[in-house]
Amino acid sequence: MSSPKSTNKVASGHLYKYSFTSSSLGGLETNINVFVPSSSSSSSSSSKVPVLYYLSGLTCTEDNAAQKGGFFNAAADAGVAIVFPDTSPRGAKIDGEDDSYDFGSGAGFYLNATKQPWSKHYNMYDYITKELPAKVDQLGLGIDTSRASIFGHSMGGHGALTLYLRNPGQYRSCSAFSPICNPTACPWGEKAFKGYLQNPADEASQYDATLLVSSLSPAERPLDILIDSGTADDFYKQNQLLPEHFQNAVRERGYDDQRVQVRLQDGYDHSYYFISTFAPEHIKWHAKFLHN
Amino acid sequence: MSSPKSTNKVASGHLYKYSFTSSSLGGLETNINVFVPSSSSSSSSSSKVPVLYYLSGLTCTEDNAAQKGGFFNAAADAGVAIVFPDTSPRGAKIDGEDDSYDFGSGAGFYLNATKQPWSKHYNMYDYITKELPAKVDQLGLGIDTSRASIFGHSMGGHGALTLYLRNPGQYRSCSAFSPICNPTACPWGEKAFKGYLQNPADEASQYDATLLVSSLSPAERPLDILIDSGTADDFYKQNQLLPEHFQNAVRERGYDDQRVQVRLQDGYDHSYYFISTFAPEHIKWHAKFLHN
Numbered sequence: 001m002s003s004p005k006s007t008n009k010v011a012s013g014h015l016y017k018y019s020f021t022s023s024s025l026g027g028l029e030t031n032i033n034v035f036v037p038s039s040s041s042s043s044s045s046s047s048k049v050p051v052l053y054y055l056s057g058l059t060c061t062e063d064n065a066a067q068k069g070g071f072f073n074a075a076a077d078a079g080v081a082i083v084f085p086d087t088s089p090r091g092a093k094i095d096g097e098d099d100s101y102d103f104g105s106g107a108g109f110y111l112n113a114t115k116q117p118w119s120k121h122y123n124m125y126d127y128i129t130k131e132l133p134a135k136v137d138q139l140g141l142g143i144d145t146s147r148a149s150i151f152g153h154s155m156g157g158h159g160a161l162t163l164y165l166r167n168p169g170q171y172r173s174c175s176a177f178s179p180i181c182n183p184t185a186c187p188w189g190e191k192a193f194k195g196y197l198q199n200p201a202d203e204a205s206q207y208d209a210t211l212l213v214s215s216l217s218p219a220e221r222p223l224d225i226l227i228d229s230g231t232a233d234d235f236y237k238q239n240q241l242l243p244e245h246f247q248n249a250v251r252e253r254g255y256d257d258q259r260v261q262v263r264l265q266d267g268y269d270h271s272y273y274f275i276s277t278f279a280p281e282h283i284k285w286h287a288k289f290l291h292n
Numbered sequence: 293m294s295s296p297k298s299t300n301k302v303a304s305g306h307l308y309k310y311s312f313t314s315s316s317l318g319g320l321e322t323n324i325n326v327f328v329p330s331s332s333s334s335s336s337s338s339s340k341v342p343v344l345y346y347l348s349g350l351t352c353t354e355d356n357a358a359q360k361g362g363f364f365n366a367a368a369d370a371g372v373a374i375v376f377p378d379t380s381p382r383g384a385k386i387d388g389e390d391d392s393y394d395f396g397s398g399a400g401f402y403l404n405a406t407k408q409p410w411s412k413h414y415n416m417y418d419y420i421t422k423e424l425p426a427k428v429d430q431l432g433l434g435i436d437t438s439r440a441s442i443f444g445h446s447m448g449g450h451g452a453l454t455l456y457l458r459n460p461g462q463y464r465s466c467s468a469f470s471p472i473c474n475p476t477a478c479p480w481g482e483k484a485f486k487g488y489l490q491n492p493a494d495e496a497s498q499y500d501a502t503l504l505v506s507s508l509s510p511a512e513r514p515l516d517i518l519i520d521s522g523t524a525d526d527f528y529k530q531n532q533l534l535p536e537h538f539q540n541a542v543r544e545r546g547y548d549d550q551r552v553q554v555r556l557q558d559g560y561d562h563s564y565y566f567i568s569t570f571a572p573e574h575i576k577w578h579a580k581f582l583h584n
Contacts, residue, residue, distance in 0.1 A: 009559040009560045009565070010566070011569050068359050070365070072569070230301070267301040268301045271300055276302065276303075277364070
């Protein structure tokens with residue numbers, strides 16, 4: 001894994017693509033893209049840069065947000081690395097794996113599957129939270145994985161929120177574009193949980209940001225969250241995203257609107273045009289925590 | 293053409309896609325993307341915004357640079373519209389039209405073909421310089437097409453340079469990422485000119501930026517040009533781009549390096565990662581001329 005499959009210079013830094021075999025994903029090969037700003041140095045720990053994990057949405061790979069997200073000039077200015085994993089295992093050879101856009105390949109939902117035949121490979125939760133940081137450490141790219149934050153889009157926004165909420169201390173801040181905020185209450189989440197989990201009624205709540213936050217309190221678990229969702233987003237209109245459910249839940253628990261911000265952005269849709277508009281602001285917001 | 297096929301809000305403005313029948317392209321349907329910043333107003337001529345035409349490279353459509361170029365936040369800040377045309381006619385039903393990536397579909401080379409059977413449809417030069425500005429005027433989007441500049445990438449950089457050089461007064465400034473600077477002396481240009489032009493030996497010089505600039509002088513024809521090309525660009529290494537030929541030609545004619553800048557950017561390749569790195573700087577540079 002020490003030699004990248006490809007390298008592109010961008011924003012004075014470099015974007016590297018790596019392939020490696022993932023034990024969390026049952027021994028399948030997986031790809032990541034890693035942006036490293038020019039300010040990083042692997043030789044001195046004081047000049048290592050902090051890292052942002054970006055989780056993509058349904059149908060995406062590690063490439064889409066790297067190509068269309070508009071993150072790199074802002075990340076270079078902020079002195080922050082960005083790691084883009086894939087959205088699911090690939091090539092598990094499970095019947096029906098490639099049949100729908102919202103389940104199976106490209107749709108790992110950042111959970112650990114408990115249902116056969118998915119449970120051997122579909123363990124994106126373990127992959128992102130445990131295996132990936134260790135892999136990034138091994139790259140020797142001057143990235144300090146002890147200073148990490150997480151963000152994502154749509155299904156990846158769901159991933160970012162749930163991983164952040166469930167792992168205190170692992171991520172300093174969490175942001176999301178158009179996240180699926182309450183997956184147990186929307187068609188995408190219901191389908192995924194029914195398909196991946198043996199007992200969705202018991203297991204799904206640990207993968208639902210709105211339910212997770214409902215048992216937290218600002219005194220015991222301070223949160224720093226920034227959510228942007230567009231009002232012209234068809235999936236928002238179809239009640240797949242439900243940002244209001246999350247907003248109501250955090251308010252009920254007494255979280256401050258300044259530290260847990262849920263913003264509805266007028267007229268924006270679900271596309272990378274929306275992401276790229278607010279990408280620099282999200283990077284800058286995370287950098288405050290990562291350089292603190 | 294008054295109703296867009298699609299609309300996406302981006303960078304507080306909007307990206308519209310339109311389809312229309314082009315007479316220059318022999319009656320074929322063609323698509324454009326148009327970014328309009330929120331600062332524009334169609335109701336008052338004083339608040340109309342100037343326009344940048346972006347010409348894409350081989351294999352691209354009107355979409356690639358809109359999705360991957362990273363232009364819109366900078367264009368919004370600068371108060372500049374951007375028009376993205378396609379790179380060739382589509383669906384002319386000419387034998388071999390879709391056979392190679394560097395000739396025919398996706399490879400119009402921004403010229404008027406004189407050779408059969410291409411000459412009926414492959415007239416991108418007339419389309420971009422004459423028909424497109426009139427179409428943009430008709431859209432009623434608050435764009436002032438009398439204040440225009442032009443830029444592009446690779447084959448589109450060739451297009452931007454040659455259209456700028458041949459049409460004094462039409463474009464205020466010209467910039468290019470990795471342009472084909474001397475197409476009569478490189479394989480891409482030789483193939484295109486031989487294929488599209490009846491007498492390449494006579495006709496090709498009018499489509500070659502290095503040859504065109506060799507007959508100009510700073511006193512009679514002041515130029516404002518910004519070129520960026522990457523040293524790790526495989527096509528640069530294969531002598532498809534030849535920026536040094538253009539640089540030498542402008543210096544020989546006595547042009548000032550400050551107003552005609554040819555910059556080699558260390559380590560960058562031919563990709564959109566390169567374009568997106570320098571996109572904000574190009575937009576800002578053009579805005580000086582467009583708002584003057």
